Amino acid sequence: MKERDQKHYLANLADKLAKGKIGRRDFLRKAAKLGLSMSALGALGHLPFRGRGIIQKNALAATQPSTDVMAWIKDVGKPFKGKTVRMATESTPPSKGIAELVKSEFTPATGINVEIEVLPLEQVLQKLTMDVASGTSTYDLYYMDQSWMASFSKDTIDPREIYESKKELAFPAYDFDDFLKPLVDGISMYKGKMVGVPYDIPIFIQMYRMDVYDELNLKVATTMDDYLSNARAITEKKKSQGIYGTTGQMKSGHYSLNCDWTAWLWGHGGSVFRPDGTFSGNDAEGLEAMDYWVKLKENMPAGVDTWTWDGEFQSVAQGIAGQVLSWGEFLPSCDDPKSSKVSGLLGVAVPPIANKLRTVKETGYGEIPNVGHQGGSALGLSKYSSVQDPAWIFMQWATCPDTQARISVLGGGSSPMRHSTFDHPDVLAAATVGAGTTRHFPVQKETIENYMGSEPDLPEWAEISNNIIPVELGRFFAGEYKTPKQTMDIIAKQVDKMLKG
DSSP states (O other): OOHHHHHHHHHHHHHHHHTTSSOHHHHHHHHHHTTSOOGGGGOTTOSTTTTOOOOOHHHHHHOOOOHHHHHHHHHHHGGGTTOEEEEEEOSOHHHHHHHHHIIIIIHHHHOOEEEEEEOOHHHHHHHHHHHHHHTOOSOSEEEEEGGGHHHHTTTEEOHHHHHHHOGGGOOTTOOGGGBOHHHIIIIIEETTEEOSEEEEOOBEEEEEEHHHHHHHTOOOOOBHHHHHHHHHHHHHHHGGGTOBSOOOOOOTTSHHHHHHHHHHHHHTTOOSBOTTSOBOTTSHHHHHHHHHHHHHHTTSOGGGGGOOHHHHHHHHHTTOBSEEEEETTHHHHHTOTTTOSOTTTEEEEOOOBOSOOOOGGGSSTTOBOOSEEBOOEEEEEETTOSOHHHHHHHHHHHHSHHHHHHHHHHTTSOOOOBGGGGGOHHHHHTOSSSTTOOTTHHHHHHHHHHTEEBOOOOTTHHHIIIIIHHHHHHHHHTTSSSOHHHHHHHHHHHHHHHHHO
């Protein structure tokens, strides 16, 4: 099928999905067969812990924009007064912060209107997919998950190239090198192209009940065995009080189950794929990880089988989990005394060290094994946009050092993407117990730099990570399969068949 016909076919598929005429699974399978790298389509409900960020009104009142930034946008934006830039995004912490600053600062200074359409993630994907398939410019900026880079790599402009080619529009202090390199490599790049700039970084860190640890004389886990040992000790001593050793996001058939699996898999020296592209979750290291996970689950609340990241977050916030390895975005809301029973009680630490780690060369499809599973996103400039210049001005402003630091506070204490963010006065001032705290930022930085794991990058990963791995893992934990080996062999058969077909 020619590319033009492929795009027309894909647009029709997306339209049918939006109207409910076909199911998500059929849509993913048909899209994947086109070979269009549409991994974006499979991540329905994919981004972790979204919508939890809350605008900190006190921070909004206290924070002030850089005079240099304001002078630049006023000057460079003059020729584009009255133009409108459009962006579709899910309700993420940075997007909430950006929306506030657009109204109070960017549009008044430049005259450029910015319409930020906040949608459920599956609708964002559907609309962007239709945009790309038709080559239209409904949206000028693309909000993209790290697993979507292959999908949109041909449909965005490399920001480094436009920065160099349009010096008259370049913000002098933008500084690409200020972005943490692991985020650039793990979120923004596809085959040497920067598809977008880092925008958001949910990532696994350790959070633990300091009061429980002190009572039981526990030390923060530095190894996989430590983490399991702590979970067992907490369950043994505190279960009668309704506190379990750990918790999870293990709903059958949901991508969140895949996220947990990869962390334990990588932590035991395993990988999803071998260098030859075959599934490797059923090798010795993969089975070791499953055995570990089974033991860990024995120390979780019964409801964990029904929870995605939201249920997992609530189990922590309501005080029924003694420790968790999960999204750092949990902490700011768990520190909110109005809605959490553990405000000020959670300590934070980097993930436990893996028993051993495979190198990228020992895996397939660019997979990066490590315990700190990441689910970051990037912001890209559409090559189809009819207002590329004002869109590029907005994109630089939204992701420049000053704005990125400020939205990390305004959006609810999350998404530090740049080195400079961690030393920004507003960020340092917010590093106290309370809603929207940034006190976990140093741990997030260390995790990004030394413990970050990234999923493989291939067109079929959407179907695999949403509709194969978590479905079969769910059947195992429901008792339908007798052993981890049987489960992993079934997954291997399905994955390898898909990739060969």
